[in-house]
Amino acid sequence: MPGSRARTPGRYDSLQLIPWWQQADVAKARIMVVGAGALGNEILKNLALLGIGHIFIIDFDDIEASNLTRSVLFRDGDIGHHKAEIAAGRLKDINPDIKVAFMHGNTCTDIGLGIVKHMDVVIAAVDNFAARIFINRACFKVGTPWINGGIIELMGEAHVYIPGKGACYECNLPPDAYRDITRRFSCQMPQAEKEAGHVPTTPTIASIIGAVQVQEALKILHHRKVEGGSGLVFNGMNNRFMEVQFTFNPACYVHDPLKAVRRLDRSVTDTSFRDLLDIAGKEPGPDIAVELDFNIVTNLSCLCGYSDGHVKRFDRLNNADLTCPRCQKMLRTDITSIVDRSSASLLDCTLGEAGVPPWHIVTVKQGSEKTSYEFCADKKRVLNYI
Numbered sequence: 001m002p003g004s005r006a007r008t009p010g011r012y013d014s015l016q017l018i019p020w021w022q023q024a025d026v027a028k029a030r031i032m033v034v035g036a037g038a039l040g041n042e043i044l045k046n047l048a049l050l051g052i053g054h055i056f057i058i059d060f061d062d063i064e065a066s067n068l069t070r071s072v073l074f075r076d077g078d079i080g081h082h083k084a085e086i087a088a089g090r091l092k093d094i095n096p097d098i099k100v101a102f103m104h105g106n107t108c109t110d111i112g113l114g115i116v117k118h119m120d121v122v123i124a125a126v127d128n129f130a131a132r133i134f135i136n137r138a139c140f141k142v143g144t145p146w147i148n149g150g151i152i153e154l155m156g157e158a159h160v161y162i163p164g165k166g167a168c169y170e171c172n173l174p175p176d177a178y179r180d181i182t183r184r185f186s187c188q189m190p191q192a193e194k195e196a197g198h199v200p201t202t203p204t205i206a207s208i209i210g211a212v213q214v215q216e217a218l219k220i221l222h223h224r225k226v227e228g229g230s231g232l233v234f235n236g237m238n239n240r241f242m243e244v245q246f247t248f249n250p251a252c253y254v255h256d257p258l259k260a261v262r263r264l265d266r267s268v269t270d271t272s273f274r275d276l277l278d279i280a281g282k283e284p285g286p287d288i289a290v291e292l293d294f295n296i297v298t299n300l301s302c303l304c305g306y307s308d309g310h311v312k313r314f315d316r317l318n319n320a321d322l323t324c325p326r327c328q329k330m331l332r333t334d335i336t337s338i339v340d341r342s343s344a345s346l347l348d349c350t351l352g353e354a355g356v357p358p359w360h361i362v363t364v365k366q367g368s369e370k371t372s373y374e375f376c377a378d379k380k381r382v383l384n385y386i
């Protein structure tokens, strides 16, 4: 029955011997894990063992044979299946007390901000700048702490970022990282992420770093002291741990939380841009506009006369989508992230059709005022707990 899980008697007894441990808080906790690869497996396994009550997994990948040396949750027979779905099922085997939801999707385009806002902590187990930058910006917009992890060969690092307390991931990010994401955002992200996915790692370093990430999350859940903008680097070749403290950069524009978030009992699939402008605008006027946090392509065209007016999300297009099917030249793209009452081709398009992910928070600007709307009716669809 929803909301009434039978707890296994005695299961948490030894955890509760820790003086500050609050199993009831652990059972209430909501943690999102981004990535179910080597690191994600270790993180998820620990969360399930501990009885973290609500776990949300997102990953876009399928299980391959090479995952089996580093992924405690996967078996031979799982090859070809979605990582997120298989991992979710295995967590329920480990601990039937917990609720697990999953999404087979792309970090940068499929996570609605409402999901991130709903979480107590986000734990990242991704292997590229683009996904980390997305998670950092999303978490700082809605005030959710996040814990970054990275592993390569026998080395690894884990960092904690807490909105309002210290540096964020982008405060000290070198310009090279942005060159990397410009390339990724402008071409086929899922494919690029996939190619970057074969990082040389071992289950041992994944265990160490994944465990540090989960311990930091536990400390945050129990209101223990955790430094925002701090981290730990471990070199497994010489067994050296190094603490790092990232410098807060006051010029970093990421530390700008969404203000005035209003909850709407609507879905992105049943709300058009016109509907949202009507909801937001007391006095319908030309200065009211939806400001999306991604670009939409309103038209693709070619000198040969080819034209495609279907609305698409730009960062979901790959090189083939941007090539003229008639003459194979690069297509011209008409792009916008602003929709107002003059956007004729877009007004009656639903937000979902334009690529707004379910349970997203969408900002409407009117004059100098900004109001954000959370599409709460999508919550049940996204949190498909098993």
Ligand SMILES: [Zn+2]
Pocket: 167, 168, 169, 170, 171, 172, 249, 252, 253, 254, 255
């Ligand atoms: Zn910053």
Ligand SMILES: [Zn+2]
Pocket: 302, 303, 304, 305, 306, 324, 325, 326, 327, 328, 329
């Ligand atoms: Zn053409």
